[in-house]
Amino acid sequence: MLGSLAALAQPVVPAITPDPSRGAPLYVQHCAVCHGDAGAGDGPAALGLEPPPGDLRDAARLDRLSLHDLFAVIGQGRDGSDMPAFADQLDERQRWDLASYIAGFSAVPGVAASKPFALADLAGKTPAEVAASGGDVAAFRAQRAHPPLQQRGPGELIEHTRSTLQQSLQAYRAGEHEQAFDLSVGAYLEGFELVESALDNLDPQQRKITERALMAYRQGLQDGATVAQAEQALAVAAAELDKSAALLADGAMGDSLSFFSSLLILLREGLEAILVLAAILAFLRNTGQQAAARSVHIGWGLALLAGVATWAVAAYLIDISGAQRELLEGATALFASVVLLWVGVWMHDRRHAAAWQDYIKSSLVGGGGRFGFAVLAFFSVYRELFEVILFYETLWLQAGPAGHGMVLAGAGAALVLLIGLAWVILRGSRKLPLAAFFSANAVLLCVLSVVFAGHGVAALQEAGVLGTRPVTFFEFDWLGIHADAWSLSAQALALAGIATLYGRSWLGERRRAAAAKMAASSE
Known part of the structure; x- marks a missing residue:
C-alpha cells in the first residue's frame, strides 16, 4: 500500500x-x-x-x-x-x-x-x-x-464549507458531476448550517443571502452549468461566506447574545411541537379521556430519548451525515404534516356530533387511537431534536466558558415559555364550548400541517433530494414559508387538501341538515 x-x-x-x-x-x-x-x-x-x-x-x-x-x-x-x-x-x-x-x-x-x-x-x-x-x-x-478530539467552532465550520466547496469545484472541472454535487451538499450541511442559528442572531439577512448563494451554486451543478458558470456561482458564495465569517469572527459572544441565541433556538424549534402536544392533551381532557394522555406522554418521552440517542450514536458510534440528518427531518415533517391534516379535519367533522361520547368510547381511545396519538407526539418532538442538539453544541463553543451559564439560562427560559404556552392553551380551552374548542383545535392543527409541509420540503432540499427553484416571495421561517417554488407548492397542496376535506365536510353537514329537516317535516 x-x-x-x-x-x-x-x-x-x-x-x-x-x-x-x-x-x-x-x-x-x-x-x-x-x-x-x-x-x-x-x-x-x-x-x-x-x-x-x-x-x-x-x-x-x-x-x-x-x-x-x-x-x-x-x-x-x-x-x-x-x-x-x-x-x-x-x-x-x-x-x-x-x-x-x-x-x-x-x-x-x-x-x-x-x-x-x-x-x-x-x-x-x-x-x-x-x-x-x-x-x-x-x-x-x-x-x-488517536487524535485528541477537537470540537469545531463557527470559524472551523465555515472553513470546512469553504474547503469542501473548492473540492466540489475541482471535481466538477474533472467531469465528476455527481461527486461535485455531493460535496456541495456536504459543504453546507456539515459546516454552514450549524452556524446559521448563531448568525441569525447577528444578521438574519446575511444568513439568508449566504444560504441562497450556497443553494444557487448547488443547483447550478445539478442543472449542468458550465464550468465558468459554476466558478462564478462559487465566487459569489465564497464572498458571502467571508462576510458571514467576519460577523462570527469575534469568537466569544456577549452574555445577552448568548442568552437570546439559546432562547431562540429552543423556542423556534420547540414551538410547533408544544402546540401539537397541547392541542392533543386539551382535546383528550375536554372529552373526558384523560387516561389516554398517558400515550401522548409516552410518545414525546420516547422522542426525547430517541433524539439524544441519535445524537450519541452519530457522535460516538457511526457517522450520520448531514444529508441523512436532513432526510430524516424532512421525512418526519412530511409524515407529521399528513397526520396533522387528517386529525384536524377529523376534529372539525365531529364538532357537532350528537353521539360524540359514544364514538370516543367505542373507537377513539382504543388501542389504535391511543397509538396514533403517541406516534404523532413522537414525530412532532423527534423531528428536529437531533438538530437542536447540534445547534447547541455550536453555540456552546462560540459562547465560551464564560457564556455557558447564559446559554443554560436561555434554554431554561425558553423551556419555561413553552410550558407556559401549553398551560395557557390547556387552561383556555376549558372555557370554550366543545364545538368551539373543536373548531379552534382543528384550525390550529391544519395550520401546523401547512407549516410542517414547508419545513419538510426545505429539509429535503437541504439534503439534496429535491432541487431549489427560488421565486420572488416573502419568507417567514417560523411558518415554514420559504421563497422557493417547491416549498410553496407543498404548502399550496396542503391548503388544497384542507379546502377539499373541509368542503366535503361542509357538504356532508348540508346533506345531514336537509335530511333532518325532511324527517322533521314528514312527522
Missing part, C-alpha cells in the same frame, strides 16, 4: 477529528484482504502480488509519511501496484479515519505527552520531522493514531 509519494500540496487538515474506531471496520472491509488483520502484509490476497503489500507495522517506513500522505494514497491508490484508489468508495472523513487507524500499527499505545499536538501538525508532519526537531516522537505517533 505504501511507497514513495509524489510531492503533495500544502497539507490538508481534516475538518473533523479523525476517529480510528470508525477506521477499524473500513480497514477490515477494504485493506485486510491484502495487508492482513495486523497490518503485516500477509493477507490472503497478498500471495503473488508484485510489489507485495507493505508492512504497516514498519515504523521506519511509516515515520516518513504524514497522516495526510496516508490519506492521499488511500484516495489515489499506489502507482505501479495493484492497490486501487478508494476516493470513489470512501468519503473524505472515512479516508482520514482509515489513515488514523493505519497509523496506529506503528504506534505504542498509551504514550502520554505533556500537551496535545495541534491537529494541523498531526495531519501534516511526519514522525521523522518531529524527531529531527527534538520533539516527543513516541507521543506524536500515539496521538496521530
